[in-house]
Amino acid sequence: AQKITQTQPGMFVQEKEAVTLDCTYDTSDQSYGLFWYKQPSSGEMIFLIYQGSYDEQNATEGRYSLNFQKARKSANLVISASQLGDSAMYFCAMREGGGGSQGNLIFGKGTKLSVKP
Amino acid sequence: ETGVTQTPRHLVMGMTNKKSLKCEQHLGHNAMYWYKQSAKKPLELMFVYSLEERVENNSVPSRFSPECPNSSHLFLHLHTLQPEDSALYLCASSQEASRAYEQYFGPGTRLTVT
Numbered sequence: 702a703q704k705i706t707q708t709q710p711g712m713f714v715q716e717k718e719a720v721t722l723d724c725t726y727d728t729s730d731q732s733y734g735l736f737w738y739k740q741p742s743s744g745e746m747i748f749l750i751y752q753g754s755y756d757e758q759n760a761t762e763g764r765y766s767l768n769f770q771k772a773r774k775s776a777n778l779v780i781s782a783s784q785l786g787d788s789a790m791y792f793c794a795m796r797e798g799g800g801g802s803q804g805n806l807i808f809g810k811g812t813k814l815s816v817k818p
Numbered sequence: 819e820t821g822v823t824q825t826p827r828h829l830v831m832g833m834t835n836k837k838s839l840k841c842e843q844h845l846g847h848n849a850m851y852w853y854k855q856s857a858k859k860p861l862e863l864m865f866v867y868s869l870e871e872r873v874e875n876n877s878v879p880s881r882f883s884p885e886c887p888n889s890s891h892l893f894l895h896l897h898t899l900q901p902e903d904s905a906l907y908l909c910a911s912s913q914e915a916s917r918a919y920e921q922y923f924g925p926g927t928r929l930t931v932t
Contacts, residue, residue: 745924746908746923792861794861805863807860807863810859811860
């Protein structure tokens with residue numbers, strides 16, 4: 702079974718509007734971390750936002766926020782006020798295990814976001 | 819330079835060649851990683867080094883040989899590769915190899931095996 706599921710292969714959004722990219726995860730660990738990365742066409746993976754499983758508040762970083770619903774095992778990324786430069790692949794990832802764990806970072810298949818002018 | 823750098827950015831090699839990919843991080847991190855990104859597949863972790871010791875090898879074929887001479891440098895030595903090894907190879911580093919630390923990625927090496 703997939704550990705990270707991103708059900709939207711591609712998304713379109715109008716410039717200046719908000720968009721939500723879906724991510725669900727599967728783990729039996731109590732302690733885990735969730736990450737979102739952006740990969741523009743240049744190839745570099747850019748870290749966007751992190752949510753720990755014990756964090757009570759949803760993570761926010763500028764225009765990025767993570768809608769963390771633990772019971773549903775979902776960690777959707779919300780991008781507000783989309784910009785043309787937001788067009789890229791977006792990957793959700795999870796790392797299982799406790800604080801000292803060297804667990805793998807497991808990635809989803811990604812969602813390609815295209816921002817229309 | 820800052821962040822994570824990788825060289826070369828593009829590499830074309832024959833199946834009988836030997837080449838090496840280089841990664842360097844300028845972030846003072848203790849952990850480094852090699853990932854493989856093939857078309858239409860999730861990113862696959864290949865190797866993890868923590869404090870210059872290999873702590874993870876995800877069943878990677880022996881034609882890929884990593885080397886971590888110090889905490890700032892990571893190499894991936896390639897020999898007798900197959901066409902299916904063509905992919906984007908990404909290097910990353912993190913403060914520690916643990917759950918809470920985000921990984922910072924380099925720009926990748928686009929490898930084509932002919």
